Amino acid sequence: MATAEAAAPTLVVSGLQAWYGESHVLHGVDFEVRPGEVVTLLGRNGAGKTTTLKAIMGIVGKRSGSVVFAGRETVGLSSDRIARLGMAICPEERAIFASLSVRENLLLPPRVAPGGLTLERIFALFPNLAERLASGGGKLSGGEQQMLAIARILRTGARFLMLDEPTEGLAPVIIRQIGQTIAELKRDGFTILLVEQNFRFAATVSDRYYVMEHGRIGIGFGNSDLDANNMEKLHVRLGV
Numbered sequence: 001m002a003t004a005e006a007a008a009p010t011l012v013v014s015g016l017q018a019w020y021g022e023s024h025v026l027h028g029v030d031f032e033v034r035p036g037e038v039v040t041l042l043g044r045n046g047a048g049k050t051t052t053l054k055a056i057m058g059i060v061g062k063r064s065g066s067v068v069f070a071g072r073e074t075v076g077l078s079s080d081r082i083a084r085l086g087m088a089i090c091p092e093e094r095a096i097f098a099s100l101s102v103r104e105n106l107l108l109p110p111r112v113a114p115g116g117l118t119l120e121r122i123f124a125l126f127p128n129l130a131e132r133l134a135s136g137g138g139k140l141s142g143g144e145q146q147m148l149a150i151a152r153i154l155r156t157g158a159r160f161l162m163l164d165e166p167t168e169g170l171a172p173v174i175i176r177q178i179g180q181t182i183a184e185l186k187r188d189g190f191t192i193l194l195v196e197q198n199f200r201f202a203a204t205v206s207d208r209y210y211v212m213e214h215g216r217i218g219i220g221f222g223n224s225d226l227d228a229n230n231m232e233k234l235h236v237r238l239g240v
């Protein structure tokens with residue numbers, strides 16, 4: 001039987017504001033992610049999606065409002081402390097070490113929580129990486145680099161993952177593989193907050209969506225809301 005505690009959201013963002021220096025980018029962002037969900041932030045370029053992930057992780061210049069993760073208020077905590085609560089971000093620029101081998105890239109991530117994936121489990125998820133163990137990170141294809149970047153955050157033990165545009169610039173066959181990986185992580189109980197420009201891809205893996213507009217959430221909806229009428233409105237909002 002589900003307890004009230006088990007049903008509590010993993011992440012509750014309320015009135016989140018963020019700045020880069022003098023530049024005020026988030027103007028009060030409100031949304032939540034429940035345990036085991038894949039939730040996607042959509043929106044036009046510059047709407048504030050990446051900044052929202054960074055603000056949750058505590059890596060923007062300044063932030064205010066509330067970000068409750070696993071029942072704890074994290075605004076005011078350092079990004080290190082936040083990571084050790086069990087969250088990790090895979091940034092758009094794919095944080096891997098180009099001069100280190102795939103193996104070294106996989107051995108280096110810090111443990112933020114117990115239960116990081118073993119190398120065996122990583123290779124089961126990403127067979128391509130097992131074949132490229134000795135290759136330098138910089139020698140990998142874009143798709144392999146993305147897989148390595150995701151693999152690195154899976155090593156940390158974080159159970160809440162934020163993936164920033166994981167399909168950007170990748171071929172359709174690789175995008176499908178990334179989708180399968182996300183579905184498998186969801187089955188394993190990971191909770192995932194995704195940023196995507198590619199709604200067609202997001203719709204294959206997500207439970208719910210929020211559209212960001214000018215540093216706020218415009219609308220939120222779930223898969224059951226996606227009838228033809230709403231899809232058209234969504235395309236207008238996203239400018240696609």
Ligand code: ATP
Pocket residue numbers: 020023025043044045046047048049050051052
């Ligand atoms: P994109 O898909 O283009 O990355 P986004 O929705 O993720 O769009 P953000 O990257 O969060 O948008 O950017 C939101 C706003 O903040 C934009 O106006 C952007 O120019 C500005 N911005 C982003 N990073 C910085 C920074 N380091 N310093 C100053 N302004 C920034």
